[in-house]
Amino acid sequence: MSLKNLQKNNSTIEFKEIEQKGTLVVKSWNDNSFGFFIPKKTKIPSFSNIYLFEEFSSIYNSKTNIWEFIFTPEKRDSNIVKREFEFNYDGEIFNCYFDVSSNILNFFAKHFVLLKQETKTSYRNLRQFKDYFIKDKPDYVKEYYKDRIPFSFYVKGNIDKIVDKIHFAKTLNFYLSYYDRESPIIQIFNNDVTENLFKKPCYSLFDEFPNSINANKMDSTLLDILNVAHKTEDIRLEFIFYYQILEYCSYYFIEQEDEFKLKKILKQPDINYKADDYIKEILEVLSERFNVHKTSDKIRLDKTIKNYCKIEDIELELYENESLFKQDIHFDGGLKIKALFKDKTAIETNGPGIFNDVINNITKIRNVIVHLRESRENTVILPTERNNIYLLPYLYLLRRISEKIALQFN
Known part of the structure; x- marks a missing residue:
């Protein structure tokens, strides 16, 4: 009894x-x-x-x-x-x-x-x-x-x-x-049913783990950030860490791109005879660089991501969580993220457009997490468990993009 x-x-x-x-x-x-x-x-x-x-x-x-x-x-x-x-x-x-x-x-x-x-x-x-x-x-x-x-x-x-x-x-x-900074605290668990709402996509999801891996020489700073992000249990912090990969690489990517353009000009064999023409080209490179730095970090970020990644790199993430990407996401706090597509066939027919939306949505989410609100819409993402569920599919997209860039960046 x-x-x-x-x-x-x-x-x-x-x-x-x-x-x-x-x-x-x-x-x-x-x-x-x-x-x-x-x-x-x-x-x-x-x-x-x-x-x-x-x-x-x-x-x-x-x-x-x-x-x-x-x-x-x-x-x-x-x-x-x-x-x-x-x-x-x-x-x-x-x-x-x-x-x-x-x-x-x-x-x-x-x-x-x-x-x-x-x-x-x-x-x-x-x-x-x-x-x-x-x-x-x-x-x-x-x-x-x-x-x-x-x-x-x-x-x-x-x-x-x-x-x-x-x-x-x-x-x-x-x-x-x-x-007391070392005080034991009360454990609090989420009682929402979150199982099967999303999947953890991985390149080895449908195949066996590779028998051989050729390791690239990776930037030490990027490895440190990736390691911290991987160990972080807080979804918001993890999101910020992976986004830092994009910010770090975009800064140095523009630097390297400008350096490559300037070196190409300076190595021209007839530079002494056409100095006026090449000076104009140099000024154009410097002017473009100045405007990119001054006008928008977003431009630099987009350029970097698209240099290293394409829609095919995130197809698995999109397919695995298709049901969540097919619907508008309304975060507790008011922020709204529009659906990426109505049907997964759009991933093939409108890949570049969806890729642009992914980048824009990731940036929008990051800005709200860091600054608490989206300035133009005056909306927020409240720290609720429900919002954590909505963040996860985009976290997987961001993680894959940052990993792809980190693998290629030098």
Whole structure:
């Protein structure tokens, strides 16, 4: 009956009977990466008032008004577990403190089982708790847990009065890190269903990974930027880093192009006899360069991209996320990006036009991310999870373009 109460309060939970051996509880917190196997005749605690919010690694007891965030087995004398303070939020006082983990959490940990590969939720931090409770541990694991016990971070107060729990957690996180840069903070997960909305296109998507790769000599600065972009988990920062590739290359591309033109003029064998004519050509190069630099970075960027890339270089990205590129994108905050095409056949019939739109849209998105708003339209891209989903297909396009340029740039 107790497990039924847990399911009643948390509708995503499902039960699977395992050959008369016990019950497997799955999709707690709406997370299918792990479960709880509870053998027959196991004494089960009361779950009547237990709620598992899928946005957090937490356990909420509505009877005691205690919201428990799963932390980690920590040393008893650690300064962090001694932390205790009041948090005044929206006129309500909440007591915040670290303490030993609850019996409910310990029960979950003892019966925790892995079901799938680890996701961004990190098994809701339960894996370390499970290791703590395992009796037959290797010696090196025993040494690690020797002076540790399971701890949680608690928030006690009128939790039900918190209208927006994510906003509450973000606000609390701000103050935690404001006063202590190394403070643990509350993990917050997106509960929107984003799977299968987009695909990660790759050159090896339909073929086997190549048996042989000829490495180009690549610019060290570009490699550093690419490496940082690849490691960055924040979509907006990643977008900015890949765009920096374009900016870096466009600056030096124009420099190199002008240098090549001037050298070509100066190497003409009859330059001494036609000095007046060649001076005019030199002045035209310098004038064009000055105007390009002065009028628009966008002109330089377009010129650089089109020198190194063409529509064929991003066809895979366009085909793989065709459904998203076929519709207008309305970002939370007002910015609107028009559809690239109505049908994918346009990629072949109007490739250059679509390529121009891709470049323009990428630049527009970058400007809004950096400057917060699009100046002419007074629109923004708010930092919402929904917007992150819309940004991803364009991030893939930008990434492929920046990679193609970085491979060829010298």
